[in-house]
Amino acid sequence: MVQVDDIPLENVSAMIGDYDICVVKDFEMNSDVISRAKNMKLIMQFGVGLDGVDINAATKQGIKVAKIPSGETGNAASCAEMAIYLILALLRKQHQMEIAVKHKRLGEPIGDTLLGKIVSFAVVIMGFGNIGVHLAKRLCIGINGTNYNYDDLVDERGCHDDILKFASKADIVVCCLAMTTETVRLLIGIVNNDFISTMKKGALLINIGRGGVLDYEAVYNNLKLGHLGGLGIDVAWTEPFDPLNPILQLPNVIITPHVAGVTQSSFRYMAKVVGDVALQLHAGKMSYIGIEIVN
Missing domain, CATH: 3.40.50.720 (NAD(P)-binding Rossmann-like Domain)
Incomplete structure (x- = not known):
């Protein structure tokens, strides 16, 4: 027994x-x-x-x-779907839509879309394990009516300088990094001020990996200054995260309660x-x- x-x-x-x-x-x-x-x-x-x-x-x-x-387990697939949910929620301005519903305003806000610009639109996936692979597959299905083969994807790797180069080309950066001994040593706070400053103005940042990968002060300051276009996170710097934290008061920030794989x-x-x-x-x-x- x-x-x-x-x-x-x-x-x-x-x-x-x-x-x-x-x-x-x-x-x-x-x-x-x-x-x-x-x-x-x-x-x-x-x-x-x-x-x-x-x-x-x-x-x-x-x-x-x-x-x-x-x-x-399906965890990787559901985490990939959560990343896409956060991307779409930021593009379509979820917070502003909730306000519009509350005030009975129709036809606003004017959001953005993935349709028609994915081909020229770069996504950097930091962490190409199970979650990163599932995310890449989903982003490549149905682009302008075409089903692209997963074999056409490029898993491009490099040093820190290369990561900054990738970030500079991206409209969206998705962090799927696990918190391993290696990432603790090398990657804690890798999304810092230098990294974010390299990103395109208005680019989106998504994190479904571990909260410590993002430098809080750098993310918060670049959101307030308008350089970072939006933040979508399922993981936070401390958990449970303080709902009154200043970063959550910004209109272009969306947080979910660590439920990507739930x-x-x-x-x-x-x-x-x-x-x-x-x-x-x-x-x-x-x-x-x-x-x-x-x-």
Whole structure:
């Protein structure tokens, strides 16, 4: 028999020593908590991001840490769709439309559209993993009535100077970067004042990766000055983000509550993976189907 318990967050530290597997969602598994997990064999994230798990502490204690790859869960596809939603919401001026409805004004605001200008219109996708690939595929379907092959896309890579070159050509920059050890070391705040200043005046910035990739002050100042045309984010610098933060008072900023990958289909799939892995662990198997061990 496999025993499954849903433990209140405030009780996790006191009770974690009794369990063999921990499924993490919205909880920080720091070194103190992990040190109490004397019987723990596997810490498993209910999703892809492992920012809240101290992987080094788990490794020292002989605990495996795993995530559920986004490709099979539908997470990557739904995140790509969220990026497109944020792009369209900014182009069509969602906030102004809400005001127009409230004041019974028809036919305004005058928004912008993707139709007819995608061919000459550049999109930089920072982070070409599962989400970036799904986004690129969706942006290339139905352009001026033509279905372009994914094989025609170019995954162009380079150093920091190259990234600035890409940014200078883009009408939209989409950040899909995961918060890995490498991105923490190299890319925190990479979308800084230099980066944004290089972007076209009026260009849009979308972030569905991790909040720390954007330099808050640079983004806020360039939005106020009008150089940055709009900001659409599903991830923020701190979460939950303060709804009274000045950046959210700007009319060309749209935020969603970290729900890009939160869909019924992805949650059902991940729940099945969790159950399957628990049964595999209970059966004494040393390798697990459906998850990716990271240490």
